[in-house]
């Protein structure tokens with residue numbers, strides 16, 4: 388790591404990638420897969436790129452056990468476009484959708500869906516500072532809701548569901564941007580899963596969408612072409628020029644996941660990293676973890692220092708110790724360590740060691 392001057396990167400996204408993937412990308416830049424075309428210079432209509440996108444889709448199906456009748460799409464416009472696109476495709480005339488609002492991203496998803504139809508919060512924890520996710524029974528879903536939307540991991544506040552939320556028998560739509568492929572997921576229990584790639588899956592500029600036959604059947608006549616899921620299914624995610632290099636990186640990240648124990652391996656490593664960091668946070672009153680017990684995220688760990696004035700010192704010293712991306716989001720301040728799949732155990736150990744040292748000097 389030192390040889391290429393890389394730091395311990397705890398950034399929330401775009402986030403650290405496995406060094407093996409970074410090196411593969413570097414090697415592909417002048418010549419992708421011996422095609423003679425560079426990674427950034429190859430046509431999406433070429434056989435070379437078709438093999439890349441096919442490979443990426445197959446790997447995703449394998450790693451996430453995607454049911455055969457579901458479609459896998461690589462779209463653009465980020466998860467933020469999906470806030471509106473899911474609602475546009477799924478809410479019919481006069482229909483409703485219910486939202487579990489557990490942070491800034493689900494607030495935004497709800498706001499966008501409200502442009503399409505009657506979208507309402509079935510649960511909203513903003514008054515409590517978004518410290519936990521709801522348990523089944525904490526909310527009820529409207530009888531006539533077409534679907535329920537939730538955010539599986541709240542990147543900003545550091546909370547996460549550790550169960551499949553009850554949807555009152557309605558289809559589930561999930562924004563899994565910050566924990567896809569890092570925690571268990573039952574794809575068949577959802578009708579739309581969407582995730583920006585830039586945290587657990589690769590680089591920014593690709594949005595993974597996994598969509599069920601039911602969700603595709605909801606498509607209406609007259610939708611704007613680019614916002615109609617059926618457009619992208621019918622063209623194999625190449626209705627317009629896709630993010631070719633981003634899809635290549637995604638394929639390489641999935642290959643790396645497969646070579647490192649698949650989804651199970653990633654889950655296990657993430658649990659171990661999270662246990663180490665939360666263990667340190669719980670050890671002393673010097674630290675004030677944000678999320679409540681059962682809702683703690685294994686991907687984004689958020690905390691304050693008991694003496695908040697020391698937070699800027701912590702960040703400056705961490706940077707000097709070659710640890711970056713630790714500044715908490717402005718909505719809660721403090722410290723946030725994002726530990727996506729590619730964040731190594733070595734990095735987390737370095738952080739915990741630094742924290743102990745910091746406490747011994749400032750505590």
Ligand SMILES: Cc1ncc(COP(=O)(O)O)c(C=O)c1O
Pocket residue numbers: 400464465466467468492538540541542543562563564565583
């Ligand atoms: C849970 C979640 N949803 C949505 C977004 C927005 O994603 P994008 O920037 O790809 O639109 C983010 C970005 O951090 C996120 O963490």
